[in-house]
Amino acid sequence: MKTVLSIAGSDSSAGAGIQADLKTCSAIGVYCITVITAITAQNPAGLKLVEYVGKSMLEAQLDSIFESINPDAVKIGMLPNSDAVEIVARYLKKNKSKKIVIDPVLSATSGGSLTGGSKTERRQTIEKMILELFPLAELITPNLKEYKILSDSFNTLQLKEDNIAPNDNLSDLRSEYIEDIYDKLNVPILIKGGHSLDSPATDILYKPGQKPYSFTGNWIESRHTHGTGCTLSSAIASYLAKDYDLNESIKMAKQFVEKSISKGLNSNLYNDNGPLIQF
Numbered sequence: 001m002k003t004v005l006s007i008a009g010s011d012s013s014a015g016a017g018i019q020a021d022l023k024t025c026s027a028i029g030v031y032c033i034t035v036i037t038a039i040t041a042q043n044p045a046g047l048k049l050v051e052y053v054g055k056s057m058l059e060a061q062l063d064s065i066f067e068s069i070n071p072d073a074v075k076i077g078m079l080p081n082s083d084a085v086e087i088v089a090r091y092l093k094k095n096k097s098k099k100i101v102i103d104p105v106l107s108a109t110s111g112g113s114l115t116g117g118s119k120t121e122r123r124q125t126i127e128k129m130i131l132e133l134f135p136l137a138e139l140i141t142p143n144l145k146e147y148k149i150l151s152d153s154f155n156t157l158q159l160k161e162d163n164i165a166p167n168d169n170l171s172d173l174r175s176e177y178i179e180d181i182y183d184k185l186n187v188p189i190l191i192k193g194g195h196s197l198d199s200p201a202t203d204i205l206y207k208p209g210q211k212p213y214s215f216t217g218n219w220i221e222s223r224h225t226h227g228t229g230c231t232l233s234s235a236i237a238s239y240l241a242k243d244y245d246l247n248e249s250i251k252m253a254k255q256f257v258e259k260s261i262s263k264g265l266n267s268n269l270y271n272d273n274g275p276l277i278q279f
C-alpha cells in the first residue's frame with residue numbers, strides 16, 4: 001500500500017489539519033502516517049488555543065516514522081515556528097524524501113494565526129520556510145493571500161500582511177509576484193483562486209520555464225469549506241504517491257475537493273464554517 005506522511009497540526013473540530021489529511025488519504029486509498037506539529041482547540045466559531053509540539057517530540061515522531069517507513073509522498077501543513085521548519089527540513093533532506101507538497105498554512109479559516117507568535121517570529125518562520133523547505137518541494141500550494149505574504153517576504157524580507165486585502169482578483173497577480181519565487185527557487189507553485197473575486201474555481205500552476213497552466217473546476221457555493229486547503233494538498237500528495245504525474249494529481253485532487261464540498265453541503269453538522277466531507 002502507498003503511504004503519505006502528513007506533517008501538520010491537529011484540529012479539534014476535525015475539519016482541517018491532520019484530521020482532514022487522514023480522511024482524505026483514506027478515501028483515496030492511501031495509508032496516512034502523521035507527525036503532529038501543534039494542537040489547536042477550535043470550532044467553527046473560532047480558534048481558542050494553540051499549543052506547539054516541542055522540538056524533542058517532533059524529532060521523536062519523525063525518528064519513529066523514518067526508522068520504519070520511507071513514505072511515498074509527504075504533505076506539509078501547519079508549521080508553527082522556525083524550529084519546526086528547521087527540524088522538518090533536516091529530516092526530509094536526510095531521508096531524501098520525494099514528492100513533497102507544501103501547503104503554507106499561515107492563518108486559520110476560522111480566524112487566528114497558525115504561524116508563530118510575534119510578527120518577528122512569524123517573519124523568521126516564513127523566511128526559513130522559503131529558504132530551507134521550499135527548495136525540497138515538488139509543489140507549493142498557497143492561496144492568493146498566502147502567496148502575496150510569501151512573495152513580499154521573499155522580496156523584502158518584510159511582512160506586509162496588514163496591507164493585503166483578503167479578497168483580490170486572481171487576474172491581478174502582477175508578474176513581479178509570480179516570477180520572483182518560482183523562478184528563483186525553481187519550484188512549481190499552484191496558486192489557489194478560492195479567495196479571489198474573479199476566478200474562485202480556478203487554480204493556476206506556475207512551473208519554472210513553462211507557461212502558466214489553469215485548472216478550472218466548478219464553483220460550488222457553500223458556507224462549509226473548512227479544510228479545503230488541507231484536503232487539496234493531501235489529495236495531491238495521495239495521487240503523487242500513487243504515481244500520477246503532477247498535473248494529473250492536481251486535476252484529480254481538485255475533483256476530489258469539489259466532491260467533498262458537495263457532500264459537506266448537506267452534512268448538517270454546523271450552521272456555518274463546517275467541514276468538507278471526504279467519504
Ligand code: PLP
Pocket residue numbers: 008009010011016017018040042077078105107108109110114225226227228229230231
Ligand atoms: N491546519 C490546521 C491545524 C488548522 O486548524 C487549519 C484551519 O483551521 C488549517 C490547517 C487550514 O485550514 P484550511 O484547509 O481550511 O485552509
